[in-house]
Amino acid sequence: MKSLEDLSTELLHALNFVAFDACDLSTVQHDRDADPLKVTLRCALRAPIPPQLHAQLRKNIKDTAYASGWAAGRITLDRALQIVLYKQRAHAPAYVHGDSPQG
Numbered sequence: 001m002k003s004l005e006d007l008s009t010e011l012l013h014a015l016n017f018v019a020f021d022a023c024d025l026s027t028v029q030h031d032r033d034a035d036p037l038k039v040t041l042r043c044a045l046r047a048p049i050p051p052q053l054h055a056q057l058r059k060n061i062k063d064t065a066y067a068s069g070w071a072a073g074r075i076t077l078d079r080a081l082q083i084v085l086y087k088q089r090a091h092a093p094a095y096v097h098g099d100s101p102q103g
Helices: 004-018 051-067
Strands: 029-032 038-044 070-077 080-087
Touching: 004 038, 004 051, 004 080, 051 070, 051 080
Parallel strands: none
Antiparallel strands: 029 038, 038 080, 070 080
C-alpha cells in the first residue's frame, strides 16, 4: 500500500500531464475526518479541465488509487479538484483462508 503523499503526488502529476498543468501543486491539502480510513485530497485548478477529459481522468484516478491500496470515491473536477480516498484496509487480515497453521 502506498502512502497518501506518494499516491497524491502520482495522481496530481498524472492529472497535470493529461490536462496540461491544470492543477496548482502549491495548494494541495489532505483533509481528514473523524473516520481514520477516509481522506479528502483538494487542489485548486489554474484552468478548467475540458469536459471531454472528465470520464477518462476519473477512470484513471480510480484505477491508480485501487492499484495503490486505496479506493477513490467522489471525484469533483469543477473549480477545484476534490478526490475522496478510502483506505482499503486498516491492517492485514488476522486470518487468510487456506493458511491455517493446523494444516
